[in-house]
Amino acid sequence: MAWDRFTGHPVTFEAALDHGTLDLMEILQEPEFQELVELASQICGTPTSLITLLDAHKQWITASVGTDLTETPREVAFCAHAIKTPNIFVVEDATQDPLFENNPLVTGEANIRFYAGIPLNPPDGRPFGTLCVIDTKARTMSERERAALAILGRQVQTRLELRAKQKKLEATLRENERLASTLSESNELFMTFMHNAPLVGYIKDEEGRMVFYNREMANRFGVSVDDWIGRTDYELWPEEMAGKLHETDLRVLSEGVPVEIIETTTDNKGGTLHWKSYKFPFRNRRGGMMVAGMSLDVTADVLRERKLSEANRQLEVLAATDALTGLPNRRVFETRAGEVFAEAVERGRPLSFVILDIDDFKKRNDRYGHAAGDEALRVIGKMLREVSVDGRLAARIGGEEFGVLLPAMSSAEAARFGRRVRRALHDLDCGPMKLTASIGIATLDATAFSWQRLLARADDAMYEAKRTGKDKVLCHGELIGRLMAETGGTMMAESAA
Numbered sequence: 405m406a407w408d409r410f411t412g413h414p415v416t417f418e419a420a421l422d423h424g425t426l427d428l429m430e431i432l433q434e435p436e437f438q439e440l441v442e443l444a445s446q447i448c449g450t451p452t453s454l455i456t457l458l459d460a461h462k463q464w465i466t467a468s469v470g471t472d473l474t475e476t477p478r479e480v481a482f483c484a485h486a487i488k489t490p491n492i493f494v495v496e497d498a499t500q501d502p503l504f505e506n507n508p509l510v511t512g513e514a515n516i517r518f519y520a521g522i523p524l525n526p527p528d529g530r531p532f533g534t535l536c537v538i539d540t541k542a543r544t545m546s547e548r549e550r551a552a553l554a555i556l557g558r559q560v561q562t563r564l565e566l567r568a569k570q571k572k573l574e575a576t577l578r579e580n581e582r583l584a585s586t587l588s589e590s591n592e593l594f595m596t597f598m599h600n601a602p603l604v605g606y607i608k609d610e611e612g613r614m615v616f617y618n619r620e621m622a623n624r625f626g627v628s629v630d631d632w633i634g635r636t637d638y639e640l641w642p643e644e645m646a647g648k649l650h651e652t653d654l655r656v657l658s659e660g661v662p663v664e665i666i667e668t669t670t671d672n673k674g675g676t677l678h679w680k681s682y683k684f685p686f687r688n689r690r691g692g693m694m695v696a697g698m699s700l701d702v703t704a705d706v707l708r709e710r711k712l713s714e715a716n717r718q719l720e721v722l723a724a725t726d727a728l729t730g731l732p733n734r735r736v737f738e739t740r741a742g743e744v745f746a747e748a749v750e751r752g753r754p755l756s757f758v759i760l761d762i763d764d765f766k767k768r769n770d771r772y773g774h775a776a777g778d779e780a781l782r783v784i785g786k787m788l789r790e791v792s793v794d795g796r797l798a799a800r801i802g803g804e805e806f807g808v809l810l811p812a813m814s815s816a817e818a819a820r821f822g823r824r825v826r827r828a829l830h831d832l833d834c835g836p837m838k839l840t841a842s843i844g845i846a847t848l849d850a851t852a853f854s855w856q857r858l859l860a861r862a863d864d865a866m867y868e869a870k871r872t873g874k875d876k877v878l879c880h881g882e883l884i885g886r887l888m889a890e891t892g893g894t895m896m897a898e899s900a901a
Contacts, residue, residue, distance in 0.1 A: 436563060437467045440556055444537055445469045446735075447552045447723050448520070448545070452538040455524075455560060456483045470538070471514075480509055482538075486521035487531035492550055495519040497542035517542045520550075522557030524564070535560050548727045555715050562708060573700060576602075577682065580698070599629075604679070604699040610657065610692060612636045612650050624701075626672040641669055653695045656683045666706075667699065678706040726800040728778060729785025737799035737807050744795075744811050745855035748848055755848040756818035757858050758808040759866040760784075760825065763840045763874040765804040776835050777804075783834050784841075791825075807859070815847040815879055822877035840875035842866050847879070 437455055445453035452470030456463050463481035465474050478484050482504070486493035498504040498517055509516045521536030535557045580601065598605050599619040606617040614632050622629045637646035649667060656663050662684040669677050679699040686694050726733045748755035762780060769777040781804065788798035788806060801807040810818050822843045829839050844866025852858045861880040868883050869876035
């Protein structure tokens with residue numbers, strides 16, 4: 405019996421060896437996998453997200469958001485079903501699914517209603533776990549959420565493969581170092597070892613001339629084991645490339661310590677190769693300084709990392725953008741609102757917030773269908789994207805509600821902006837029903853002690869514009885004036901607050 409170092413639970417060696425559970429669990433405890441779980445939860449809008457591993461008897465939870473569970477029996481795990489499918493496995497309402505309606509994770513305290521999981525597959529194709537999102541409410545998963553979860557699943561899988569490969573390489577290098585130490589006194593055995601090593605190996609003298617390289621290096625560059633003897637990097641590679649290689653060699657010699665570095669060369673066809681190089685100094689029998697190195701071709705890994713970086717960039721866009729309108733979403737709006745509010749207060753500059761809400765949006769949907777409502781949202785989104793200049797930010801912050809941040813704009817300037825938007829809406833062609841909106845504006849003053857309060861004031865002004873006839877622009881100051889007139893001034897303090 406073994407004890408798992410992360411969960412503290414006993415694990416049989418048979419179970420631990422199934423898919424290498426202990427090694428996988430160790431890798432998946434690294435912070436980058438927790439960050440991917442948190443991103444999955446944010447993009448899919450679920451309170452819970454997990455990375456799980458499955459052995460013969462248990463489901464192990466290695467990274468999670470929204471739960472303290474570290475394991476469950478395999479027989480109740482939704483993920484045990486997800487790994488049997490080639491793509492995303494979705495359960496929209498577990499209480500209505502014959503497969504799960506009596507599952508203790510559904511009927512018990514966990515109260516699972518919605519589940520979506522993407523299987524994780526190693527290079528041999530045998531699934532070992534999932535990335536999944538979970539909710540206590542039944543829901544339908546959008547195509548955008550499915551695409552994002554699939555991208556994140558590939559990232560978990562690729563990063564896991566890279567970590568496993570790195571561990572294997574480190575083990576190989578340790579073994580090679582042990583063998584090199586043992587064989588150093590026997591030149592014949594040393595040469596046999598070097599020429600059969602799966603890595604590129606070489607030795608250079610203090611002047612940078614090649615004095616030895618192994619058969620693997622000769623084969624990789626299409627030369628014999630003697631062709632490059634006596635040559636320097638400047639005779640073998642393009643000048644800029646050679647300069648960087650020689651600079652590393654000089655560093656090893658001057659500092660007298662081993663160096664691990666990513667280097668670049670060309671192959672015998674002119675293509676670019678990336679190497680993970682381990683270089684170290686030593687003295688030969690005559691006392692001369694030498695540089696020895698072993699390099700592993702990591703070109704495929706470098707290209708894979710570049711694809712992952714591009715996928716990360718796409719995920720950042722997905723996480724920050726409303727898919728229908730192309731505008732930033734509420735999360736981006738609130739983050740930026742806090743920043744511009746703090747800056748305006750610190751520098752004593754004007755700042756206005758605008759809330760725009762489409763009039764009769766439900767009537768539009770009911771009468772002409774949801775496609776008509778979506779088209780109205782897209783049209784307004786396109787118009788508001790064009791005003792997001794000079795520090796302004798427009799975003800979709802609710803169903804048919806939009807927000808605009810107007811740094812350095814006074815109340816009068818913001819009102820003129822709102823009226824221009826109102827007139828522009830009248831000119832838009834958006835189907836058989838006229839497109840109008842109620843617009844509320846609030847401007848920073850001494851009583852607005854937070855951006856949330858300023859936003860709430862703009863919201864109040866918008867609702868008053870809607871209540872008093874719609875298709876209007878109303879500033880919060882006008883709303884205060886109306887309240888004072890209606891109540892004889894008794895509500896002044898309450899409204900200002």
